[in-house]
Amino acid sequence: MDPTEPIKLDIIVASVRAGRVAPVVADWFAGTARRRPGFDVGVLDLADTPLPQDLSGGPDVEAFTRRIGAADAFVIVTSEYNHGYPAALKTAVDSVKREWRTKPVGFVSYGGLSGGLRAVEQLRQVLVEVHMVPVRESVSFHRVKHAFAADGSTSDGAAIDAAERMLDQLAWWARTVRAGRGIEPYPG
Template sequence: MDGTGPIKLDIIVASVRAGRIAPVVADWFAGTARRRPEFEVGIVDLAEIPLPQDLSGGAGAEAFTRQIGAADAFVIVTSEYNHGYPAALKTAIDTVKHEWRTKPVGFVSYGGLSGGLRAVEQLRQVLVEVHMVPVRESVSFHRVKHAFAADGSTSDGAAIDSAERMLDQLAWWARTVRAGRDTEPYPG
């Protein structure tokens, strides 16, 4: 991909639980991102990807790794389980090695009173270790079951504003990393 093409933004849906609200949250964010011409948006739903927990690889893991390698930036849509992020997401992170490196990542979290913020703080620590670049702005839905209308829209002004700011930061980082890669390989 040349330095001027669209930014391939993959939205990773972290929850794999039955009855999850994750697809509603991810679809809302994907719609927001798709209204911006600089992004080409895809959704990677971990509930649909067979990744072995023992990290033994295989065809599913190889296909997932190629998909991660093809993206320029990520947004992780995550719930918070017991003050942490879902186990399926940790498996996904650990399945891939070099393909995460230098890529910017943003977060859309949700939950009860905490809005998933504790999960995001843990993710920031883990993702830096795989050489990703977490952006500062994030989106958080507190009491998520009350945040969306039946049609999947939200009137949460703070979330709408934060989503736009986060997309601005992701675009800047993705373009900057792309330009950097063109002049010098990442030393990690």
């Protein structure tokens, strides 16, 4: 793979609940990432991705797996439900095998007072198990319903700064993994 080729970044929208705020958060982050020329940004909304909970496979899972395999990096936009992340996200993670391996992943979380951070802590453990590389920086929105203006923008300086730093880390890891794959295959 050409090292100068843009990094294919897929933003995974984890919440599938009716009335969710996830699209607002994901659109804001996607806009932030798209302003950076080194990224080719896509949005993969799990509400529009029919994955069977019994992990039985099928054409939808095959298409999802191909998309995961084609990406260089991910950002997961997640809410926090009962101190954890959405079930649809766990199904998505478990539906794919090798295609997750070595891919860097960042997190944009949201919720009430915790800002979704407890969900992110659980996700870090799960994603390391499928050989992903969680970056250190993350973005969180506490009291998310107050964090965005009607036009989908935010004035949360900490979130804006964290998003930029997280994108820097994702780019570094994606380029480094891309170069490493050219030297030798991942041993996992």
